[in-house]
Amino acid sequence: MVPTLFEKAIPLLNKIEQAGYEAYFVGGSVRDYLMGRQINDVDIATSAFPSEVKKIFPHTVDVGIEHGTVLVLENGEEYEITTFRTESEYNDYRRPEAVEFIRSLVEDLKRRDFTMNSIAMDISGEIHDPFNGYEDIQSRVIRSVGSAKERFSEDALRMMRAVRFVSQLGFALEVETSKALAEHHSLLRHIAIERVTQEFEKLLSGQNKQKALELLLSSKLYNHLPGLSSKQDSLIRMTNLPIHSLTSAESWLLLLYLLQEEQPKHFLIKWRLSTKTIKRLCKDLTFLQERLGNDWSNYLVYCAGLPTAHRVENVYSVLEGKKSVEVDYITTIYESLPIKNRSELDLTGNDLLQWTNKKPGRWIKQILDTAEKSVINGEIQNEKNAIRGWLHRCKLI
Structure with missing residues (x-):
């Protein structure tokens, strides 16, 4: 059965087609649907130009109209509808100099990053897959659309996306895509830190982060990540630990501990993390260092607070190479405390x-x-x- 999110959006595709244009579901939602993964949103691509989309729907917002994207407000929901397009030369390794709106689905799919993300699904559920992305999904392979060297040279962030997908999906890079990653790793230096950090955090949240970190090392991409160029040994140690179950926040904490930075706050600032996140990680690190030398006491749990204590214990268990059995005990201690804060x-x-x-x-x-x-x-x-x-x-x- 087609997922509910697709069902909700079908009336929009109907309206576009009734107006004489093509419309398809595209990108990650189609990939995840084919994999049986949870779908959080849907992207719609159409042969209708932005001005034509705005004539079809009465309530729209020009969120990225210069690149062909119109936000449509329909039945209390928001949908991004993007016109088929081709792109000119990329002069900054991130964005094309210009885009040209077109009527061809295949030409639009051709400009995308990986074959698994270059699949479209029409209103009837029929799959349109000119680059054999579904075959690569079944083979658990990440393959660039066309030349991997060209795709990475166009948008260097695609290299981090490739590694992030390894972590999230457990796929392996196709040989030529892997070679291109190693050959063009230095292009990552042209990408804004904020964009790199977004991909790195998604990488750390995946269950296959160990495999992804190994790829960062073997491809030399780590040399262009903030503060990590001289930390190969720390990254290697992290890949040798059972980190698959750690959350992104816990993975950051483990990395911070392994790096043994004299000024961890300065390291985190390089990643452009929020002040709130930096404060939390520095606090967690303090309590992890305390935990490594002590058992949990009432006062230590009280000072840490339950969320910090749980994160710290999960990382401590990874470092000690044993299954975490203290989390429930920590919760029991916390619930029995006579007060939870100074107030x-x-x-x-x-x-x-x-x-x-x-x-x-x-x-x-x-x-x-x-x-x-x-x-x-x-x-x-x-x-x-x-x-x-x-x-x-x-x-x-």
Whole structure:
């Protein structure tokens, strides 16, 4: 049965065809459908030019009209509909100088990166596959459409896409495509870091990331990734670990640990990661280093927080070469904590000022920290009078 996302979009193809033009589902959605994978969105290609698409549909947005893409708003959904096109010379190894709108599906599919992504499906579910992409899918092969050297020279990001697909799909590169990757790896330096990072993060989320990292090494692509040109040994070590089940966030953490950077934050900044992501990874790294020398305690779980503790434990288990059995234990510890954050502590700085008549100062934070830790460790109840009595007995106030 055709997936629901295709079914929802069929009325759009109907309207385009009723207007006298061709329309097809194309790209990754067709590939994933043929592989039985989950489909998250659909792309539509048509022989109708952008101005003609806009006449067919009353509600549109010109999201990329210079490249033939019109965003169509239909029945509460958004669909990107792109005109068949050919492309001129690529002078920056990323984008063509110009595009020409055409009426030929085959010519449009010819400009795409890999055969598995150069398959179209019409409204009846019939497959149009001029470059034998389905055969390559069945053979689990990633093959460039036409000359791999030309495809990579046109758009150097396709090299990272090839490696990313190895990780996500578990496919192998066809021989000529693999050779071209090794010969043209230096072209990656022309690509914006943000685009490279997007592909690298997708690579790290795949279950076959070990195979993909090996390909980064053998092709020398790693030499053009931020901060990795001199880190071959660290990458080799990562490929020798059982990393298949790690998430992208956990894979970043493992890589960061293996690199042993003196300033991990500066390394992450080179990748143009968000400030939030960098902060999280640096925090995770701190707790991973703590975990490598200690078992989980109530206070360590409390300070880390449950998401960090789980990520850290999964990476720790990979480094130790054993199955993670502590994750449920960590969850049990966390759920049993008397408080989950400082705001739940039944003690404030104002309480301490009232009880002591002292002037404000660093001593307040020191006492709050001590009381917080004692509550977490079960030494005192999280109740104001109990805490006050404990502080008197310890001669802290």
